[in-house]
Amino acid sequence: MSPRQSPHPETILWLVPAKDSPKTQEMLLHPDNKKFVSLCNTKPDVYGLEIGHHVPSRPRPLVIAEVGKNADLVMPGSSISQVHFSFEIHPESHQIMFWDRSRLHTTKIGPDPFREDGNFRKIVLDTTKSDYTISAGGEKLDQFVFHVEWDTSDKDMMVQEQENKSQMVDARICNSRWAPTVEDAPMDLTSWYNTRLHTPAIGAVQRAIMVKELGRGAFGDVHRAVDTDSGCLIAAKRIKVPRKDDALQREREQKNIVEYLGSSGWGTENVEIYMSLKSGSLGGLVEQFPARKDTLRLSLYMAPEIMLETHEQSPKADVWSLFVVLGVVTQAGNLHDPRLAKYNHVLQCVKDAAICMPILEPMARQDPNLRASAAQMLVMHFNGEGLTTPRRQIEPVPDASSQPSGQRDRLQVPAPKGPKPDVPGLKRLRSVSPKPAAKAPERPKHYFQTKERPWARW
Structure with a gap:
């Protein structure tokens, strides 16, 4: 049988024997390989072994072709495994993969070799590369040497067609040498694919x-x-x-x-x-998840420059909101009280919470120009751990005490006037000042009950 001048329409690539590898050249003359020898459409007067869905002699989903001593394409030799290497389709990505199936891992591919770490004896073939070389067998892995030549047709369409045809493997006519004469165990390898990286x-x-x-x-x-x-x-x-x-x-x-x-x-x-x-x-x-149409106390967490429209919005508004969240969680300054309705009450509760949590006080400043940023708080309390901004670009936290009182208080809304609630057992929170004679700040004049809490000593 003379080699075909035109390839099979389902050919994806050719294995072209290297000119300096006589044993590889002999594969073209093997009786079982002759019907898969054709002229490459990429190089004139160059013959190679076709790799495509028409090659396998028995039905195997996702397997394009196997090469070995007793495989679809016969590669004879004492150091060659029954199936030495194979070309397969990945079930998820539909990419063409090259597998080393030899017992002693006597297959190599270049220029992109197998990974040396782990058990990666497979590699995805990039259809845009035309310089793949496959070597197999022998002590130096040079007994058989092939060059990969891709078909010039639409390879993506071929791979998709390859996957579709793999669903019809039951209708394939098997080669007689694969017909079992006794009740054999399954001849296919067990599933080797991981379709997700966990x-x-x-x-x-x-x-x-x-x-x-x-x-x-x-x-x-x-x-x-x-x-x-x-x-x-x-x-x-x-x-x-x-x-x-x-x-x-x-x-x-x-x-x-x-x-x-x-x-x-x-x-x-x-x-x-x-x-x-x-x-x-x-x-x-x-x-899938549209915005809620009801508002649930959103103004509680809103920074004053946004609520009162005194400054442009900046990331420091999130710092204020985070402080309010911490206050609600720790029940500092009565921020957790569900009866909070007016924003001036919220501002007063934030001031009280800052007294209870002095290490977080820079987050609760009403003027965003004096408020600490997230990066400044990371530097202040966590030595910069978690920063994504270079530390040299982070300025110190502004000193609120050095600013004029008018600037510090320009955003503050006075607390509502009214009779002081008569709450039995009401205790005054600790003052920020270390002096025992210092007077604690005036408590908010509203109806919320406060209790002494252990985190007042923060």
């Missing part, structure tokens, strides 16, 4: 193949990508780092980042951060 695999992704751009922003691009070593779908964020990547490195090392799988490119202009790929988008979440 939490224990954090840090496992070291390289990826970009498939499709999902979005673009000021800091970089987000792509649908494939983990080169597992075939699983991931999200890859490609960030341009024009200067030092210290801040980005600190952000990567944050222990609270969810689904971080790995990264690459540190020290270069393009850093890639790999994360698990999630379906949907922020818009989908908004549509």
Whole structure:
């Protein structure tokens, strides 16, 4: 049988024997391989072994072709396994994967080799690369040497068609040498695929193949990508780092980042951060969970510059809101009282809560120019742990006592006048001043009951 001049329409790639490998050249003449030898459509006068769905001699879902001593394409040799290597389709990402199936791992591929750490004896083949070389057998792994030549047709369409045809394997006619004569155990290998990278695999992704751009922003691009070593779908964020990547490195090392799988490119202009790929988008979440139409005491947590419209909104408004949350949780200053209705009562309760929690007092200043930022509080109480802003850019917390009294109090709303409630056993909170003779600030003149609490000594 002479080699075909035109390839089979389902051919995905060719294994072209290296010119300096005579044993590989002999594979083209093997009786079981002759019908899969055809002329490559990428190089004139070059013949190779076809790899496609038409090659397998027995039905196996997701397997394109196996190569070995007793496989779809026969590679004879004493050091060759029954199935030495294979080409397969990943069930989730539909990428073409190359597997080393040899017993002693006597298969190598270049220029992108298998990972040396772990048990990664597989790799995703990038269809845009034309310089893959596969070597197998022998002490130096050079007994058989192939070059990979891709078909010039639409490979994505071929892979999709390959997956569809894998669903019809029961209708395939098997080669007679695979027909069992006795009740045999299943000949297929057990499932070897992990279609998701789970939490224990954090840090496992070291390289990826970009498939499709999902979005673009000021800091970089987000792509649908494939983990080169597992075939699983991931999200890859490609960030341009024009200067030092210290801040980005600190952000990567944050222990609270969810689904971080790995990264690459540190020290270069393009850093890639790999994360698990999630379906949907922020818009989908908004549509699924629309905004509530009822307001539940939102003004309690609103900063005075927003509520009273005295300053532009800034991140310091969130610092105020966080202080109010802490006050509600610890029941400081009666901020937890459900009867709070007027905003001037809220401001007075915040002042009382600041007396109870003096270490957080910079968060409760009504003037946002005097209020501490989140970064300043991290420096003040946590020695800067968790910062994403370079510490040299963080200024000290403003000294409220050095400001004119009019500036400190310009946002304060006077407490409502009224008779002081007669509450039995009412005790005065500790004063901020260490002097025993110092007079405690005037208590809010409203109807809320206060009690002595252990956190008053903060």
